Amino acid sequence: MRNLTIAMTGSGGTGVVALGEMLLRAAAGSGYYGILRKTFGPQIRGGESAAVVRLGPRPLASFCGEIDLLLVLDWSHFQRFADEIPLSASTLIIEDTAAGVRPPQLASELLAREQGVQVLDFSGLAQAQGSAHSNIALLGYVAAWLGCDGEPLQSAIDHRLHKQGAEVVALAHNVARVGADLLQQAPINLQPPDVGTAAEAPWLASGNQLAGLGALEAGIRFVAAYPITPASDALEWMAGRIESLGGRLVQAEDELAAVNMAIGAGFGGVPAMTATSGPGLALMSEAMGLAVASETPLVVLDVMRGGPSTGIPTKSEQSDFNLAVYGLHGDAPRVVLASLSLADCHFSVAWATQLASERQTLVLVLSDQFLGQSMQVLPPLPALPFQAELSRASLPPPAGADYFRYLDTDSGISPMALPGQPGGEYTADGLEHSQSAVPSARAQDHEQQLAKRQRKLQSLVASVQWGEVSALPQARILILCWGSLFPVTLEAQQRLQERGTPVTVVGVRLLAPLPLESLLRSMQGMAQVLLVEQNHQAQFGHYLQSHLTQAQRAGLPELTCYSRPGPRLFTPQEIMQQVEGLPRA
Amino acid sequence: MLKAKQYKSGVKPIWCPGCGHYSVLNAITKAFAALEQPPEQAVLVSGIGCSSRLPAYVNSYGFHGVHGRALPLATGLKVARPDLNVIALGGDGDGFSIGGNHFLHACRRNVDLVYVVMDNEVYGMTKGQASPTTPEHWQHSKLTPHGPEVRPFQPCALALAAGAGFIARGHSGDPNGLAQMLFAAVKHPGFAFVQVLSQCVTFCPEQVQWKEQVHAESVCTDNPAEAAHFLHSDDGFAKGIFYCNPRTPWPQPHDSQATDLREGFRL
Numbered sequence: 001m002r003n004l005t006i007a008m009t010g011s012g013g014t015g016v017v018a019l020g021e022m023l024l025r026a027a028a029g030s031g032y033y034g035i036l037r038k039t040f041g042p043q044i045r046g047g048e049s050a051a052v053v054r055l056g057p058r059p060l061a062s063f064c065g066e067i068d069l070l071l072v073l074d075w076s077h078f079q080r081f082a083d084e085i086p087l088s089a090s091t092l093i094i095e096d097t098a099a100g101v102r103p104p105q106l107a108s109e110l111l112a113r114e115q116g117v118q119v120l121d122f123s124g125l126a127q128a129q130g131s132a133h134s135n136i137a138l139l140g141y142v143a144a145w146l147g148c149d150g151e152p153l154q155s156a157i158d159h160r161l162h163k164q165g166a167e168v169v170a171l172a173h174n175v176a177r178v179g180a181d182l183l184q185q186a187p188i189n190l191q192p193p194d195v196g197t198a199a200e201a202p203w204l205a206s207g208n209q210l211a212g213l214g215a216l217e218a219g220i221r222f223v224a225a226y227p228i229t230p231a232s233d234a235l236e237w238m239a240g241r242i243e244s245l246g247g248r249l250v251q252a253e254d255e256l257a258a259v260n261m262a263i264g265a266g267f268g269g270v271p272a273m274t275a276t277s278g279p280g281l282a283l284m285s286e287a288m289g290l291a292v293a294s295e296t297p298l299v300v301l302d303v304m305r306g307g308p309s310t311g312i313p314t315k316s317e318q319s320d321f322n323l324a325v326y327g328l329h330g331d332a333p334r335v336v337l338a339s340l341s342l343a344d345c346h347f348s349v350a351w352a353t354q355l356a357s358e359r360q361t362l363v364l365v366l367s368d369q370f371l372g373q374s375m376q377v378l379p380p381l382p383a384l385p386f387q388a389e390l391s392r393a394s395l396p397p398p399a400g401a402d403y404f405r406y407l408d409t410d411s412g413i414s415p416m417a418l419p420g421q422p423g424g425e426y427t428a429d430g431l432e433h434s435q436s437a438v439p440s441a442r443a444q445d446h447e448q449q450l451a452k453r454q455r456k457l458q459s460l461v462a463s464v465q466w467g468e469v470s471a472l473p474q475a476r477i478l479i480l481c482w483g484s485l486f487p488v489t490l491e492a493q494q495r496l497q498e499r500g501t502p503v504t505v506v507g508v509r510l511l512a513p514l515p516l517e518s519l520l521r522s523m524q525g526m527a528q529v530l531l532v533e534q535n536h537q538a539q540f541g542h543y544l545q546s547h548l549t550q551a552q553r554a555g556l557p558e559l560t561c562y563s564r565p566g567p568r569l570f571t572p573q574e575i576m577q578q579v580e581g582l583p584r585a
Numbered sequence: 586m587l588k589a590k591q592y593k594s595g596v597k598p599i600w601c602p603g604c605g606h607y608s609v610l611n612a613i614t615k616a617f618a619a620l621e622q623p624p625e626q627a628v629l630v631s632g633i634g635c636s637s638r639l640p641a642y643v644n645s646y647g648f649h650g651v652h653g654r655a656l657p658l659a660t661g662l663k664v665a666r667p668d669l670n671v672i673a674l675g676g677d678g679d680g681f682s683i684g685g686n687h688f689l690h691a692c693r694r695n696v697d698l699v700y701v702v703m704d705n706e707v708y709g710m711t712k713g714q715a716s717p718t719t720p721e722h723w724q725h726s727k728l729t730p731h732g733p734e735v736r737p738f739q740p741c742a743l744a745l746a747a748g749a750g751f752i753a754r755g756h757s758g759d760p761n762g763l764a765q766m767l768f769a770a771v772k773h774p775g776f777a778f779v780q781v782l783s784q785c786v787t788f789c790p791e792q793v794q795w796k797e798q799v800h801a802e803s804v805c806t807d808n809p810a811e812a813a814h815f816l817h818s819d820d821g822f823a824k825g826i827f828y829c830n831p832r833t834p835w836p837q838p839h840d841s842q843a844t845d846l847r848e849g850f851r852l
Binding site for chain 1: 594596623624625626628629638640641646647648649650651653654656657658659660661662663664665666668669684686687689690770779821834838839841842843844846847849850851
């Protein structure tokens, strides 16, 4: 089972990301599974950009540390992401004649390489066809090597370029053809990855698109948002579809407006969400507290990027954990979920949509740039049982009876009347209030409402969806992770097992309320627990430890936190190294 | 059919005796009676401040949100539930200072809402600080002992520039006239802005003189240039509907065919 990783670099505008997308689509059309990640500088044109595609015969949800093949359209700015695309002595490099000057440090290293650098004239081939698109010539060349330069490549080009008209598409086909023909004279000195035998027609999707799918399938019918990288493409995907379902997406004037619009719609009984990234989430914090206090259903998708402040807008990091879990003023219980893979963006957002309605509260979903903007070839996703409307605890009050909107029930969930229902009239309020929704500053009302809002979330910790457990019978080491680190940790598990070190892996999906009992159960019988996360301060690690009593700590295996910031992706090798460095029990 | 007083919820207002907001509350309930408004079909949406307490005092649905965000809350509700009569309301600080950006965009966006700003030129709930409509040399706040030293906003002129299609000013001393104005605002398709001079007897007792200063003007026009000329030569005490130029409210339905959400993912 041979996988292979191909990196493509250029400056913004040379079309390396388009190259990566078309290559993945063409490969998928020929039976490969694969995954594509994108890395950009902040510039729209002229900055650095790169795409990395990993291909193999089975579904791939993560990246490994090695780059087998580097395709270079433009060397300028390569140094800016050199540490995200680590080259090794065995990396084969193919560069275009117009790629410019090689980075000085790299040039000396390259001289000593076993693999050398192959220089080919893709821009010349393209120009001879009357095209400026060397990326398409390169695409044809690599596609031919993968054996997908026939119909799959044509249809990948059509898919990408059809909006630009038949002439553009026809020219691209020609350029790709001459690129493919070049392979005969200049073969690639590398064995292609194994091809799969996918029985079912797979999907090609990004995590942001799958989050949008989860939202709309579970019943979201109102979205308000303000553009922000890397969340915008989730919004754009929904914008093109929500109206056909009778819903509406509003581009708001800012994040403050966006979140309040979503709360307004939720109050009206229409399942509503917003999507944003760190800076926007910070702006939304006050109103998210309003959703908690007024018990209004609200889904907030946070596609995390490097922070704090403007941070690294185009690159991935798991550093909004504290903001999501602690970031509202007052005692404000909320649900926080984390998407555990691209496919899980679908599941987690759909579950969040149901939970928000069912529990009448704020549900945050933490995705990140890696999950959101990567694209994966994956088996078709199953339809999910989550539905916002069916689970809403909205009961028309009995005629003539007193209706208490914030009734202190056993479950903590109160009947929620919707505007339009006679007899249910109440004023939702961010002011503390009595059961009857009248503003109140009384200690008794405050305590009662705080306890009720907390109580309605408690039963969630017993949800079977709290996390994913990949257990191996002989494992004495548990690797704990959350969100987007789950797939790469699973790959580390597989490699460790091949080396004779079985470990169990837990990916936590439900971050708040914390499913502590389930977590403690997974630690039983372990000698070591390694927690991995992608932020500088071990945010989840501190949160987890703050939940443990002294007695619990005493009975637990040693807990080691390995956390470091983005934007470098975690690799299986890095996690394995941490496992191997654990003190022996 | 309900009488005006049947639209009162029975919750006792927190307002000071003599506060202008009592009259605005009366005007709203009178307008509801005239509109034969089913209570369950109306939603009053507010921000934070003395005037923003009003929804709890009315027998309808309501939402008392966070400071400055009444308009986006109301916008989301109305877009999601176009069947409802949604009225946003609040004070001058809530609407023109912390919520100023939303005011501009609500005028521009033209969702079918009414926005009532009870303008007393002061932050009352935080005990008397200057707001965006406070006179430049008002020196009664410890926070700005030399006065705000900046010129006040002209809310109606601002609304016109930002694209509002209905612009009016009322006075809390004339609840019947205000009720008629609110009636017209509700009937207006699209965004309707009503500034109400509503005195704060506690922090600006001089405002009780407003009843001597206001003057009714029959200047309603659909011509923005004429309205601009009037609003820029106005002394701030004219009352009436100044501008009424209905345009198609947003959003309107688009042609959209049923979509298979999953189709685009299949290779």
